[in-house]
Amino acid sequence: MGAGPPAQGGTEGARDGARPLLSVRGLGIRFKTAQGIWQATRRIDFDIAPGERVGIVGESGCGKTITGLSILRLLPGNFAGLDGKILFDGTDFASCSARQMRAIRGKRIAMIFQEPMSALDPVFTVGHQIAETLRVHTDVSYEEARAKTLEMLRRVGIASPERRIDDYPHQLSGGMRQRVMIAASLICGPQLLIADEPTTALDVTVQAQILELLRDISETSKTALMLITHDLGVVAETCTRMITMYAGEVIEDATVDEALVRPLHPYTSGLLRSLPHLSPRHGRLPSIPGRVPSIAEMPAGCRFRARCTHATKGCEAEQKLLDAGGGRRVRCWRFAELNLPGALHPPSAPAAAKVATQ
Amino acid sequence: MTAAAAEPHREPIVSVRDLQVRFQTSDRRATVKAVDGVNFDVRRGETFGIIGESGSGKTTIGRALVFLLNPSAGAILHDGIDPLALSRRAFQNHRRDYQIIFQDPNAALNPRMTILASVLEPLELARVGNSAERERQAREALERVGLPQEFGERYPHQLSGGQKQRVVIARALTLKPKLIVCDEVVAALDMSIRGDVLNLFADLQRDLGLTYVFITHDLAVVSHISERVAVMYLGQFVELGPTEEVAERPLHPYTIALLSAEPRPLPSSMRQDSRIVLQGEVPSPIDPPSGCRFRTRCPHAQPLCTDRVPEWRELKPDHWVACHFADRPNFSPNAQPETTP
Ligand SMILES: Nc1ncnc2c1ncn2[C@@H]1O[C@H](COP(=O)(O)OP(=O)(O)OP(=O)(O)O)[C@@H](O)[C@H]1O
Ligand SMILES: Nc1ncnc2c1ncn2[C@@H]1O[C@H](COP(=O)(O)OP(=O)(O)O)[C@@H](O)[C@H]1O
Ligand code: SF4
Ligand code: SF4
Ligand SMILES: [Mg+2]
Ligand SMILES: [Mg+2]
Numbered sequence: 264m265g266a267g268p269p270a271q272g273g274t275e276g277a278r279d280g281a282r283p284l285l286s287v288r289g290l291g292i293r294f295k296t297a298q299g300i301w302q303a304t305r306r307i308d309f310d311i312a313p314g315e316r317v318g319i320v321g322e323s324g325c326g327k328t329i330t331g332l333s334i335l336r337l338l339p340g341n342f343a344g345l346d347g348k349i350l351f352d353g354t355d356f357a358s359c360s361a362r363q364m365r366a367i368r369g370k371r372i373a374m375i376f377q378e379p380m381s382a383l384d385p386v387f388t389v390g391h392q393i394a395e396t397l398r399v400h401t402d403v404s405y406e407e408a409r410a411k412t413l414e415m416l417r418r419v420g421i422a423s424p425e426r427r428i429d430d431y432p433h434q435l436s437g438g439m440r441q442r443v444m445i446a447a448s449l450i451c452g453p454q455l456l457i458a459d460e461p462t463t464a465l466d467v468t469v470q471a472q473i474l475e476l477l478r479d480i481s482e483t484s485k486t487a488l489m490l491i492t493h494d495l496g497v498v499a500e501t502c503t504r505m506i507t508m509y510a511g512e513v514i515e516d517a518t519v520d521e522a523l524v525r526p527l528h529p530y531t532s533g534l535l536r537s538l539p540h541l542s543p544r545h546g547r548l549p550s551i552p553g554r555v556p557s558i559a560e561m562p563a564g565c566r567f568r569a570r571c572t573h574a575t576k577g578c579e580a581e582q583k584l585l586d587a588g589g590g591r592r593v594r595c596w597r598f599a600e601l602n603l604p605g606a607l608h609p610p611s612a613p614a615a616a617k618v619a620t621q
Numbered sequence: 622m623t624a625a626a627a628e629p630h631r632e633p634i635v636s637v638r639d640l641q642v643r644f645q646t647s648d649r650r651a652t653v654k655a656v657d658g659v660n661f662d663v664r665r666g667e668t669f670g671i672i673g674e675s676g677s678g679k680t681t682i683g684r685a686l687v688f689l690l691n692p693s694a695g696a697i698l699h700d701g702i703d704p705l706a707l708s709r710r711a712f713q714n715h716r717r718d719y720q721i722i723f724q725d726p727n728a729a730l731n732p733r734m735t736i737l738a739s740v741l742e743p744l745e746l747a748r749v750g751n752s753a754e755r756e757r758q759a760r761e762a763l764e765r766v767g768l769p770q771e772f773g774e775r776y777p778h779q780l781s782g783g784q785k786q787r788v789v790i791a792r793a794l795t796l797k798p799k800l801i802v803c804d805e806v807v808a809a810l811d812m813s814i815r816g817d818v819l820n821l822f823a824d825l826q827r828d829l830g831l832t833y834v835f836i837t838h839d840l841a842v843v844s845h846i847s848e849r850v851a852v853m854y855l856g857q858f859v860e861l862g863p864t865e866e867v868a869e870r871p872l873h874p875y876t877i878a879l880l881s882a883e884p885r886p887l888p889s890s891m892r893q894d895s896r897i898v899l900q901g902e903v904p905s906p907i908d909p910p911s912g913c914r915f916r917t918r919c920p921h922a923q924p925l926c927t928d929r930v931p932e933w934r935e936l937k938p939d940h941w942v943a944c945h946f947a948d949r950p951n952f953s954p955n956a957q958p959e960t961t962p
Contacts, residue, residue, distance in 0.1 A: 322811040323782075436902050466674035467838065468899045468918075471882035475898055493812065496884030499892070520888040537816045538886055539845035544864065547823070548816030548845070554781045555811075606886055 283310035284454055284487050285334070289347030292326075292333050300343055301558045303329050304511040307347070308584055308592075311455065314485040316478070318498030318519070321508035322534075324555060327491045330508070331457045334489075335374055336364050352454070370400040373448035375441075377460035382444055383432040390416075390428035393447045400451050415446040419476060438469035442476070449480065456481070459491040474501050495538065499523060507531045510555055510566040513584060516592040523606040527593040529571045532603035565595065573601055632701050633662035634800055634832050635686060639695035642681050651907045655681040657856035658695075660933065663800070668826065668833040670847030670864065672840060672879070674903055677853040679836045683802040686834060687719045688712075717747060717796040724805035726785035729792070730777040736763070737773030740792050747796060762791040766821060783814035790821065800832040807842060819846055840883045844868045849939075852876045855914040856906050858933070862940030872942040875915050913944065921946060 291305035304326040311317050319327050332338055334349055336356055349356035351372065356364065376382050384392060393415065394408035403411070416424035419442040432440055441461060448456055458477065462470035478501055481488045490502055498505050498519060505522045507515040507530065515528040526532040533551040553570040556562055562569065564579040582594045642656040656678045663669045671679050684690045685697060688704060696703060704715050723729060730739050740759040749755055763773060766787040777785055786806060793801055807815045823846065825831055837843050843850055844864050851861040852875065860873040871877045881897040899918045904910055910917050916926040931943045
């Protein structure tokens, strides 16, 4: 695998540089359900540096959305408890009052969701909704807010914003609504944007526009991005680091390039190999046997054990997120001895040829 | 999945000629041209892929292919015959050979019916054999899709998404169809089990000689499993050819842009920066642009593209395209995207 150049420049600095913007430590969320208390996520540890773009990946139900929501303390009604710390620029959100959180949300951290229609209020114009966010958090005048809104709509690529600013959400296409959501989330200049599957509902050509916009905005305004997605391609296009979750836990944390080329956790490796992009056309696709254990019956020890082809004696012990060197972390005690295949292995013909000529 | 390549000259299992499907909008004021003049054949034993963005008309074609809706104009022949010309009874029998499976297995399964009952249902409706014979066939179908016998007694909520999709496939198999239209059948599944379901489709094709029309918006999936692929835009095909050709030597600017827009899970050393980001979104099929329908987003559009509808032509053997300029030698050669391995 030594043929390609090393990991993208800049990613290392993000890790070892100044203190992180966001530092999540031991985060866990519990819910009340008819069957008792469920631990939906636990022992979540990660950092995001100022301006860094981090992808959170994993399959449905592994806890990505819950993690995003819990950072903002936007938890559903049957929420039963939160463990750990959420340190943002020195403040622990876990011990902030609801009022303090309201002042932070939208201003210093913003979040956008998969379905922009449900996040926009159908009875107000898009201009009003964006300007309101600004007026809630700052003491700008109505005119200033409107001027800033126009500027922001232009910034997110809405053509002729002076015509669109007084439109209602239903008058816009899906891609335009997502741009409006991005405009609303950025209007107060947040330090962190949490985007939960922001392009899943969009067509691939529109997805490419939105991802380009997110990348561009994070680069020019130094806004950190936490991008939640199940699509490893989206992460590879947009982020520099990738955090993989499984069954409510972080199981791997590495730069995108490291994770794709040489994953350290058997689950990450399995996911990569199951992608049709990377296996020869018409060949058999590898898959991961079994299914994610349900929250109600989580096994003790390694949560991936029942599906892992490398499971042995020792895997029934609780797995810690281990330091794998160079800022990488992995929740598998066997990581050093397993030589797991990544995206380029076994090298498919066109991909291998491309690497070899570089 | 190579049976088709061996005998390309036999009668196609489906031929579609000048197909048009129109809908009234709900306020009845306008007509949606969901499918507007599409021509293609599906060859026996092949997997024919259709890709396109949402609203391009893929599902509408799929439903028309199995006569869940009738064409507004044009013809669809099954094995050279027009099913609409058959007697009512013959038509009902005939339809069993042409099945369709949709994206959401939850919508296809009744939550109050056991898995076995769901799989038995089409056999009962078709009054196949006696009840013992029907049960034998239903259990055989479950076995075919790799579900253990005890699953027959379970209910849908006790199954995972991938398992439910297997049940839906088993249901379609009970009537021993010749062709199955698969509409976004893996879109709702998690990536670690998509492979399982795609492998199952390949196995069933090999063992039962099935033909598939595989509809998806996912390029990686379509190029993995199809022999030939058609690219759809605003109710029309813009390109059709062998998958390798379309994925590696695309002729139409829309195909080129679509391939380039696909996010690829590759490390930075292997990705190219020169991606083509199309401006704007797909126009409304109520009032599509004149001339070439792609011209409002095409980076190469010329005045001719507004005035004249590009002809649907076979530019290379078996490789069709609708673009005035697709044969120009210097037509976006550098914009050629990296190939899907
Ligand atoms: N209000 C709730 N009460 C009980 N359990 C919940 C609640 N919300 C989420 N969960 C459970 O918590 C787990 C994590 O959910 P989460 O929504 O974070 O998943 P996700 O990774 O975002 O999945 P997806 O990719 O499907 O969006 C799931 O098992 C889910 O069923
Ligand atoms: N029953 C219907 N009534 C009105 N319009 C419809 C109906 N079904 C589909 N359409 C319209 O036809 C076009 C093509 O739809 P569809 O075939 O579902 O596209 P795809 O499957 O490619 O996403 C869309 O504009 C859609 O809104
Ligand atoms: S701890 Fe054991 S079971 Fe878990 S991922 Fe590592 S090898 Fe597999
Ligand atoms: S006919 Fe013109 S507008 Fe249409 S795809 Fe070709 S160059 Fe573009
Ligand atoms: Mg989610
Ligand atoms: Mg559809």
